[in-house]
Amino acid sequence: MISFSSFRPALAVTMGDPASIGPEVVLKALADPSLGEKCTITLVGSRRLFQEAYGHLRGLGLEAIANPEDFPMIDLPIAETQIQRGVGSAASGEASFIYLKEAIAQTLTGHFQGIVTAPIAKSLWQAAGYDYPGQTEVLAQGAGVDRYGMLFVARSPYTQWQLITLLATTHIPLRQVPDTLTPELLSDKLDLLIHCLQKDFGIHAPKIVISGLNPHSGEQGKLGTEERDLLIPWLQKERLKYPNISLVGLVPPDTLWIHPAQAWYGHVDRTNIEPPPSAGNTRQENTLLADAYLALYHDQGLIPVKLMAFEQAINTTIGLPFIRTSPDHGTAFDIAGKGIAKAASMKAAIELAAELARFRKFSQI
Numbered sequence: 001m002i003s004f005s006s007f008r009p010a011l012a013v014t015m016g017d018p019a020s021i022g023p024e025v026v027l028k029a030l031a032d033p034s035l036g037e038k039c040t041i042t043l044v045g046s047r048r049l050f051q052e053a054y055g056h057l058r059g060l061g062l063e064a065i066a067n068p069e070d071f072p073m074i075d076l077p078i079a080e081t082q083i084q085r086g087v088g089s090a091a092s093g094e095a096s097f098i099y100l101k102e103a104i105a106q107t108l109t110g111h112f113q114g115i116v117t118a119p120i121a122k123s124l125w126q127a128a129g130y131d132y133p134g135q136t137e138v139l140a141q142g143a144g145v146d147r148y149g150m151l152f153v154a155r156s157p158y159t160q161w162q163l164i165t166l167l168a169t170t171h172i173p174l175r176q177v178p179d180t181l182t183p184e185l186l187s188d189k190l191d192l193l194i195h196c197l198q199k200d201f202g203i204h205a206p207k208i209v210i211s212g213l214n215p216h217s218g219e220q221g222k223l224g225t226e227e228r229d230l231l232i233p234w235l236q237k238e239r240l241k242y243p244n245i246s247l248v249g250l251v252p253p254d255t256l257w258i259h260p261a262q263a264w265y266g267h268v269d270r271t272n273i274e275p276p277p278s279a280g281n282t283r284q285e286n287t288l289l290a291d292a293y294l295a296l297y298h299d300q301g302l303i304p305v306k307l308m309a310f311e312q313a314i315n316t317t318i319g320l321p322f323i324r325t326s327p328d329h330g331t332a333f334d335i336a337g338k339g340i341a342k343a344a345s346m347k348a349a350i351e352l353a354a355e356l357a358r359f360r361k362f363s364q365i
Ligand SMILES: NC(=O)C1=CN([C@@H]2O[C@H](COP(=O)(O)OP(=O)(O)OC[C@H]3O[C@@H](n4cnc5c(N)ncnc54)[C@H](O)[C@@H]3O)[C@@H](O)[C@H]2O)C=CC1
Pocket: 021, 025, 118, 119, 120, 121, 122, 123, 135, 315, 326, 327, 328, 329, 330, 331, 332, 333, 334, 335, 340, 341, 342, 343
């Protein structure tokens, strides 16, 4: 019988936008042979463009580059002659969309337990006629789920502390954020987060810190009314719903990241920050160190995550029937083909996908 430690999940790794740093970070990440002990990998993209990227990077004198011929490949020869390294186009957007769709289709038929996606450019999907805010929504639609979330996971290289951040809203204009933050949406996101922490991370009674929206969490209505009118009443109801889970907040968004940053860099002071009672926090919590953080909008969560963890952070889609991870960075057309793209986040994304897929297979929840 297969054991927890011997199970190697099958993962599909997409090429992302073929004109971007996608092929480079994939081939750099796969050069680490230890990945082969954790999972089996199938590449999804253009064989020809993977081979060209390999030849180009080797030609630059780089040695730690995996040969794409050493991996099974789902070869999708889309618009290959129109792809120019470093120059995104409707053709490269089209190709990246088809790679993702094929990876989803094959995962749904049971070929893979998870998908690791290299980056795509949303604007180039638009140019190619695909009207999606990002890969997350294509994955959710393909899987037939309407409740899903964008979660960022990063392990500190200094302390091994793990930063887990869920975004309540994602790729929408800032001015739409307050109206989008309904109690229903917030409850959906919190439910997903709690379920994911329990099922995928084995944290059964998590502590979750929830951010305010306005400066100083609204300062009792003087600097914004969303906390007073919406967020605090919502949180009080959630505390009744989840009596065994510590829901801390609403924490002013500027203060929230101090303790996580201290834990990340290894300077933890557990005593000096108390979430202000005026912001609706009734629990006696003397630290903002938590198992996870709920940020209310994209940049509220991702500025601190990328500031601390640009090379480590992983974007994972929760709520899907399969695992999906991705590096936190984008297409970086400005450096594509120069051989200088860092692959640590892509490698971490593959490792996390393998870990989550293994954990999910053996999870009792
Ligand atoms: N998972 C995904 O598919 C993501 C896609 N994007 C897309 O990427 C495109 C570009 O977005 P930007 O905001 O410019 O972010 P970006 O992450 O592509 O680039 C920001 C800066 O970081 C550098 N950089 C990025 N990745 C790097 C790496 N691995 N090694 C070294 N330097 C790296 C770039 O050269 C650039 O200076 C957009 O179209 C966006 O939608 C952005 C984030 C995630």
